[in-house]
Amino acid sequence: MNVNLPFANERVAVVSITKHGIALAGRVVAAIPGARLFAPEKFRAEAEAAAPGAASCYTGKTGDQIPALFAGFDGIVAIVSLGAVVRLIAPHLKDKEQDPGIVVLDEGGRYAIPMLSGHLGGANALAGVLAAALGAQPVLTTASDARETLAxxxxxxxxxxxxxxxxxxxxxxxxxxxxxxxxxxxxxxxxxxxxxxxxxxxxxxxxxxxxxxxxxxxxxxxxxxxxxxxxxxxxxxxxxxxxxxxxxxxxxxxxxx
Known part of the structure; x- marks a missing residue:
């Protein structure tokens, strides 16, 4: 069942690179049935416990996973620092008609920040779903959303x-x-x-x-x-x-x- 997203739940990837972040990622996957968790191999046990049957673990650098995530998913939830996500995705950006919607969550699950493709890419909508599921505050910076006017x-x-x-x-x-x-x-x-x-x-x-x-x-x-x-x-x-x-x-x- 889709949860009011502009793309199928199966097109959502949740990326976390820390033990505490993976626990939060499990809550995200539970809120968006069909979403998939991606985590480093060294945290396989934690990832599989957090998202049974929906965890994929990788070896090597997180940055090396970005091309496959961009190609395979329309929405990405990154439980990674905002600055780190900027550096990870920067070499792979094309335009807002093609880039996935990306939302950054802090490890405390307090803020959901759409950082890429907020409108056409669906990041603002994804942040809204996360806010409702986790009790987070969506941080919308697009002018039409901040002023609640027409997009x-x-x-x-x-x-x-x-x-x-x-x-x-x-x-x-x-x-x-x-x-x-x-x-x-x-x-x-x-x-x-x-x-x-x-x-x-x-x-x-x-x-x-x-x-x-x-x-x-x-x-x-x-x-x-x-x-x-x-x-x-x-x-x-x-x-x-x-x-x-x-x-x-x-x-x-x-x-x-």
């Missing part, structure tokens, strides 16, 4: 929506949202409860700088820093130019006939 690149993900936008358009729209610029949000299709089901949880009202519209044709793009368009139709003639560089298009799945 442009996650809108509708739980509902199966996809989005069409360039990297620069996502950056521009995200900046407009978090900097309180006027943003047009046009919904012509899809479920209307996307805010309540938004990634990482949003319980307050829609941000005041988002103005809702029912039809794209009702929007004057020049008045807005970005236009978020939720629709199942193609852009009307002339609108590609009017929205150039400032639009994100969301496509809800087609309803069954």
């Amino acid at each position: 442009v690149d996650l809108l509708g993900r739980e509902l199966g929506w996809t989005f069409d936008a360039s990297h620069d358009e996502i950056v521009r729209a995200s900046a407009a949202v978090v900097n309180d610029e006027p943003v047009a949000l046009v919904q012509e299709a899809g479920s209307r409860d996307w805010w309540a089901r938004h990634a990482n949880g949003r319980s307050g009202p829609l941000p005041a700088n988002l103005k809702r519209f029912e039809r794209l044709e009702d929007v004057d793009p020049e008045r807005f820093g970005a236009v978020l368009w939720i629709s199942d139709r193609e852009l009307p003639a002339g609108w590609a130019e009017r929205l150039a560089g400032r639009r994100v298009i969301y496509r809800p799945p087609q309803e069954a006939a």
Whole structure:
């Protein structure tokens, strides 16, 4: 059973390199059934006791395991110091569309820190799961999560929506949202409860700088820093130019006939 993660539990690796960390790793694996524990060979007995049937032990350096962990898992929980994780993963980073979501846990299980791919990679969501399971404090540093506003690149993900936008358009729209610029949000299709089901949880009202519209044709793009368009139709003639560089298009799945 998946525990509200954007990837299967079996795609989560838990890495620990100390005896006390391995005990905490066992609690993580218990909270995310299907996750797998990775630990040094010298701690095999502790690892197998902490995560029966879900422990893998390696010889050699932890850094040598990173390529296989990046290739085999979408989420990584590292019970290792933050600085050490930075040094371990630095040579292997590509981009946020490909890198796994990585969360660092301290050995006391007090803080869950998403340090890589917080949004698209799912690290923020993974930190939320760990916080609930362990009683930890999630340390979210992405602006949209810190301010509990809209995360442009996650809108509708739980509902199966996809989005069409360039990297620069996502950056521009995200900046407009978090900097309180006027943003047009046009919904012509899809479920209307996307805010309540938004990634990482949003319980307050829609941000005041988002103005809702029912039809794209009702929007004057020049008045807005970005236009978020939720629709199942193609852009009307002339609108590609009017929205150039400032639009994100969301496509809800087609309803069954």
